[in-house]
Amino acid sequence: MNKPLVEKISREAQLTLDASTIFQGDAITVLRRLPSGSVKCVVTSPPYWGLRDYGIDDQIGLELTMPQFIQKLVTVFAEVRRVLTDDGTLWVNIGDGYTSGNRGYRATDKKNPARAMTVRPDTPEGLKPKDLMGIPWRLAFALQDDGWYLRTDIIWNKPNAMPESVKDRPNRSHEFLFMFSKSEKYFYNSDAVKQAADGGGLRNLRTVWNINTKPYAGAHFATFPPELIRPCIKASTLPGDFVLDPFFGAGTVGLVCNEEGRNYAGVELNPAYVELAVERLGGIFNNVIKVAAA
Template identity: 75%
Template sequence: MDVRPDTPEGLKPKDLIGIPWRLAFALQADGWYLRSDIVWNKPNAMPESVKDRPARSHEFLFMLTKSEKYYYDWQAVREPADGGGLRNRRSVWHVNTKPFAGAHFATFPPDLIRPCIQASTEPGDYVLDPFFGSGTVGLVCQDENRQYVGIELNPEYVALAADRLQGQDSNVIRIAAA
């Protein structure tokens, strides 16, 4: 039995909903500056069993700021240039997925998180992760000498993150369900 949810208003069945872009545009309408769209190319993406469109092997990241002027350390995230040396990071990032035993399917690899933290914060700064999950942002913050606050609703993920961050100064906040 194939049970599909109702098609959102304004879309046709099988339309791409484009949730990441809808969120980016909603934040932009709310006053945020949408500075960059970054394509996360997943060279080892899990195959999809689709036959009527290309299989997805990418996701989007968005660089948003609250003001025109903001901290961005482009030198911290330079990448190798074809002719040697380093260049400003490009907007397509080739990062393999990296499963973590015991974690949910949406775990982000540290190599995807690291340049976001390096470019947007200085050592000692705080990073807020309101969807802390298995704690990858916390691990990267520790590696990069940043402070972090993680917020997670699911008590199983809070326990998982605490185990991963064991022996570290953990700042995970669990919000009890109402």
């Protein structure tokens, strides 16, 4: 793989957005250096709480308590709101989980080795063993309380969802995708995402999306499928606009932006994932900026 152009930047320097860029660093550190009102849309899937250990310092998702996790994300998205244009939108994909029953580990899985964890948070206060935690809606309400307009929830139905071994509840086969806006009035191009209706013609986009999971072969962690985020980008931006993903991972948002003629700004803490994203998005043609921690 050709090495990308890499620029190192000091902690004090302001960042600019002139072209599609991957910023390697902590989300808060990078966001605080991005110009206000510089991106039209944000599409992201933050780490889920207690479900993955990505093996890197300062990662989000292994906070000792669920309120700490929620507050960490609220802090990140408060900085996202500053970077967003006044008529911009935020789309957040977030999954749920069950209490661990105070087990401090999770066993590996032949089909998913990354599932193994040597540390897991205790059962949150007020919840019982085997409780569904309700994290997506807890986050959505926390962001609403922090000033975001909660505009809609999308149910991402996964027709090819992995089977579960549980025998005392239905197999979970969906996640949530929330749409927020910074202001009461915002840009939304409904014509760009109209769907074919029964009997012919077009209808407005609906709130249940049937989309198969489509893992990226180069990654050992979950990535959201391009078709989940394509409607978000098409409805919320025009060609040439900037789309931000503060948890860039393997760069799916960048991939869709390239296909749809948008610019992207990706922030990723883990250098191994930055390398995956660079390879996926064209190697030497990507600009990578390493941002020192605050």
